[in-house]
Amino acid sequence: MATPGTSVVSTSISPSTSASFHDRFTSSSFAFTNPGVRVPKVLHPIDNDDLKLLLLENISQEAVKAFQAHGFHVDHSAKAMSEDELVEKIGQYHAIGIRSKTKITERVIKAASKLLVIGCFCIGTNQVDLSTAARAGIPVFNSPFSNSRSVAELVISEIVALSRQLFERAYEMRTGTWNKQSKGCWEIRGKTLGIVGYGHIGSQLSVLAESFGMRVLFHDVIPLMPLGQARQVDSLETLLKESDFVTLHVPELPETTNMISEKELKSTKKGAYLINNARGKVVDIPALIEALRSKHLAGAAIDVYPAEPGANGAPFDDQLNSWSSALRSIPNVILTPHIGGSTEEAQRMIGEEVSMAVTRYLTSGSTLGAVNFPEVDLRAIAPEQMNNVRICHVHINQPGVLRQVNDILSPYNVEKQYSDSKGDIAYLMADIADVSPRDVNSLQAKISKTNANILTRLLA
Ligand SMILES: O=C(O)C(=O)COP(=O)(O)O
Numbered sequence: 181m182a183t184p185g186t187s188v189v190s191t192s193i194s195p196s197t198s199a200s201f202h203d204r205f206t207s208s209s210f211a212f213t214n215p216g217v218r219v220p221k222v223l224h225p226i227d228n229d230d231l232k233l234l235l236l237e238n239i240s241q242e243a244v245k246a247f248q249a250h251g252f253h254v255d256h257s258a259k260a261m262s263e264d265e266l267v268e269k270i271g272q273y274h275a276i277g278i279r280s281k282t283k284i285t286e287r288v289i290k291a292a293s294k295l296l297v298i299g300c301f302c303i304g305t306n307q308v309d310l311s312t313a314a315r316a317g318i319p320v321f322n323s324p325f326s327n328s329r330s331v332a333e334l335v336i337s338e339i340v341a342l343s344r345q346l347f348e349r350a351y352e353m354r355t356g357t358w359n360k361q362s363k364g365c366w367e368i369r370g371k372t373l374g375i376v377g378y379g380h381i382g383s384q385l386s387v388l389a390e391s392f393g394m395r396v397l398f399h400d401v402i403p404l405m406p407l408g409q410a411r412q413v414d415s416l417e418t419l420l421k422e423s424d425f426v427t428l429h430v431p432e433l434p435e436t437t438n439m440i441s442e443k444e445l446k447s448t449k450k451g452a453y454l455i456n457n458a459r460g461k462v463v464d465i466p467a468l469i470e471a472l473r474s475k476h477l478a479g480a481a482i483d484v485y486p487a488e489p490g491a492n493g494a495p496f497d498d499q500l501n502s503w504s505s506a507l508r509s510i511p512n513v514i515l516t517p518h519i520g521g522s523t524e525e526a527q528r529m530i531g532e533e534v535s536m537a538v539t540r541y542l543t544s545g546s547t548l549g550a551v552n553f554p555e556v557d558l559r560a561i562a563p564e565q566m567n568n569v570r571i572c573h574v575h576i577n578q579p580g581v582l583r584q585v586n587d588i589l590s591p592y593n594v595e596k597q598y599s600d601s602k603g604d605i606a607y608l609m610a611d612i613a614d615v616s617p618r619d620v621n622s623l624q625a626k627i628s629k630t631n632a633n634i635l636t637r638l639l640a
Pocket residue numbers: 279280281301302303304305327458518519520521522
C-alpha cells in the first residue's frame with residue numbers, strides 16, 4: 181500500500197512487452213490450449229500510442245497492474261488533488277482514475293485537452309460534472325456494486341455497536357474507567373430497520389439484517405421486488421415513524437440534499453438511531469446534532485460528510501465543517517472516515533472492474549456501462565480483416581450527422597455500424613473494410629471536420 185503523503189509515482193512498461201487487452205480477455209493462452217479459437221484483431225488508437233493515465237486516491241494496485249499490462253504509462257498517487265492542482269496537471273493525461281474525493285469540475289474538464297475517459301473507482305459519480313464531461317466527449321465509468329457487500333457489513337456492525345453503546349464502553353475502558361451497564365442497551369433481534377434506497381447496498385443489507393432477526397422496511401423512489409420478508413413502504417415519513425434504525429443508501433442528487441433534516445428527524449421514533457454511509461449532504465448535520473442533544477435520537481453512525489479531507493492525516497475540524505467539534509462531543513455517535521467501501525476485497529474488485537471498462541473504451545471504443553454516455557459496442561474485428569479500421573465518432577445529437585459521415589465512408593465497405601444517443605450526445609461506432617494505412621489519417625481528419633463532431637478516434 182502507498183503511504184499517505186507520497187507524491188505521484190510514475191510507472192510504465194513497454195507496449196512491446198505487454199499483453200494486450202484481447203490477449204487477456206479473448207485470450208491467446210486460451211487459443212493456445214484450444215487451437216480452434218480465433219483471436220480477434222488487436223486494435224490500437226492511431227494517434228495516441230503512448231497513453232498516459234493518472235490514478236489518484238490510492239486506487240488499488242490491481243488497476244495499476246492491469247493498465248501497465250496494456251503498455252499504458254501510469255502515475256499513481258495516494259492523495260486526492262484539488263481543482264487547482266488538477267487544472268495544472270491534467271492536460272498531459274488521456275485518462276484519470278479517481279474515488280469519491282477528487283472533483284472533476286467544468287474548469288478541470290476545460291483544462292483536460294487530451295482527456296478521453298474518466299474512471300470512478302467507486303459507486304458514486306456525483307464528484308464529476310457528468311454532463312460537461314459528456315459534452316467534451318468523455319465517458320465516465322464507475323463500479324456500480326463491487327463495494328456494496330463491504331458497506332452492508334459495516335452497517336450491520338454499526339447497528340449492533342449503536343444498540344450496545346459499544347464505542348462509549350470501549351472508550352471508557354481505553355481511558356481507564358470500568359462502567360458496566362445494561363440501561364439503554366438492546367438486542368437488535370425483533371427491531372425494525374428502515375432502509376432508505378433499496379439499490380445494491382440497501383437490498384444486500386436487507387438480507388443480512390433479516391438473518392439477525394430484524395424486521396426490514398424500505399423506501400425507494402421506484403417500486404422494487406422486496407427480498408425475504410422485507411416490505412416496501414410508500415413514503416419516507418412512514419419509514420421514519422416505524423423504524424428503530426434508519427439507514428441511508430441514496431446517491432447525492434439535488435433531491436437527496438438535506439433529505440434528512442429537522443422535520444424528518446422529528447418524524448423518527450423517540451430513541452431511534454440514524455446511520456449514514458451514503459453521502460454527507462444527505463443529512464442536515466446541525467439538525468442531527470439537535471436531535472441527539474435533545475435525546476430524541478439515541479445515537480448515530482456517520483461515515484460521510486459534506487466536506488472531507490483529501491488525504492490521511494489531515495485534520496477533521498471546525499474549519500472543514502463548522503459543526504465538527506459539536507458532533508464529536510455527543511455520546512453514542514460513531515464517526516468514521518468514509519470507510520464504507522474500504523476493504524481489500526472491494527478495492528481489488530473495483531480496481532479490476534473499472535480498469536477493464538476504461539481499457540476497453542481506450543482500445544476498442546466500447547462505452548458499455550458508461551454513466552453519462554450512450555452505450556455502444558461492436559463485436560470484435562476478425563483476425564483476417566487486418567485492414568479493417570474502427571471509427572469511434574462522438575458527436576452532437578442533431579439531424580444529418582450519419583448522412584455526412586456515411587458520405588465520407590462511401591468509398592469503403594461498412595462492415596458494421598451502431599449508433600445511439602443520450603440527451604445532446606450521440607456516439608457512432610463503425611468498422612470499415614480495407615482501409616489502406618496511408619488513408620487512415622485522412623479519414624479521421626475528414627470526419628473530425630464534420631460540423632457536429634466532438635471527438636473522432638480511429639482504432640486500427
Ligand atoms: O463507492 C462510493 O461511492 C464510496 O462512497 C466509496 O468511496 P471511496 O472509494 O472510499 O472514496
